[in-house]
Amino acid sequence: MVDQTLKRTPLHAIHVALGAKMVPFGGYEMPVAYPAGINAEHRAVREGAGIFDVSHMGEFEVTGPDRNAFVQKVTCNDVGALRPGQAQYSALLTEQGTFVDDCLVYRFEDKLMVVVNASNIDKDWDHIVAQKGGANVRLRNISEEVALLAVQGPKAEALVGSLTAVGVAMIPYYHFTEGKVAGVQCFISRTGYTGEDGFELYCRAGDVETLWHALAGPGRAEPCGLGARDTLRLEAGLPLYGSDIDDTVTPLEAGLNFIVKLDKGATFVGLAALKRQKLEGITRRLVGFTVTETPPRMIARHGYDVFLDGRKADIVRSGTVTPTVNAAIGTTYLPVTQAKPGTKIEIDIRGKRAPAEVVKLPFVPHRTKR
């Protein structure tokens, strides 16, 4: 039964009408799969185009004269490296250097937008408000006003391009522009969470239904739920807060060194802890693994124990089986000295020890536009 207190995205009725299986996720009632099923949705994104309603994601708007310095202080990547029209992957950290959340930072001429995970909206908001101090900024939680559709896959560019006068082919990866798609005013961002080329379209909540109808359907983009979003992002080696990363691990341990700019010329929350960790060296790191039984007969799921040399090393952080790889895959943390590809581990799958092997991430190469 779906809880009455769950929030709904503006497209809730459309998902239900399409026959989607709705589940609670991050405080929202969200489609996990449509009748086509996770595997068909997954393939649509790898081979054609898929569309995801990810309006549950949170958005914070930061305006005011100190906006860049403020976001520089609350995120670990370098906002100073962003020009207007660019986006970057980043994170909000605790003083211990662990994740409060991962996020996207968009720089506009006159504002910044920080996009966070739905399940963390309230926590993240409290976290950044607590850092405000005397900074001359205005913070707005615009999560309820903003809707977000992700159009992903090799045919995404042609599809979105056919509905707009904006030259979307000219938008580089991790850049965005403002313009109309199907008559709806959007931020058109060349980003995504699938490892495929594609766009994320931010629009007003009241306009998203028009946008959805223009993009979704036969010959256009296949409606895809959170189930396919998870298998796609895991194949692409993209971390999920609550599974691969949380407030007990740091970006250095998670292999996200590229978002940690210790020398960006500004202090940020978690800087001292990460400097220390970099100096001392990390003791564990996130790795990908494949269960070495083919065809896969068991899935190593989140929370299952992972054994190295007969001793418990960690738990499965993310775990699934995917149609592209046709294997049970997952992630876990291992001691850095024993984290090389080829390292043999075992996973306790409901009492059976399944052999697995560390592999290089991502499981499926990215095909994003550079």
Place this chain on the structure above:
Amino acid sequence: MSNIPKDLRYTKEHEYVKPTADKAVVQIGITDYAQGELGDVVYVDLPKPGAAFGHMDVFGTIEAVKAVSELFCPVTGTVVEVNGALESDPALVNKDPYGAGWMIKLRVKDSGEMATLLDSAAYAKHIGE
């Protein structure tokens, strides 16, 4: 609305029992409702012919992308046949749960146990349809 054939019997755990040409043997699988709830099935772990199970013993496991579930034996008996097609095409459970997606055929020990199972109306009520 899911498909709940009138001539079958059901468990509260969403297995069905279907008669076969041999009166002493029944076909067992999971219901249309169950396959819909599980989503894409990726593996079905089944016993070998000859294995014996008691009423509501676990006879196997079904893995879907988002969930794993145990399979319960609706009646006491001995496995006489296993659906080998599920090994290479587990999605048959989604496509045709009462037909090509069947799981095991069981020689029933005590036909009286059949009376403990739900009929289609009771099963429909159980799943809220």
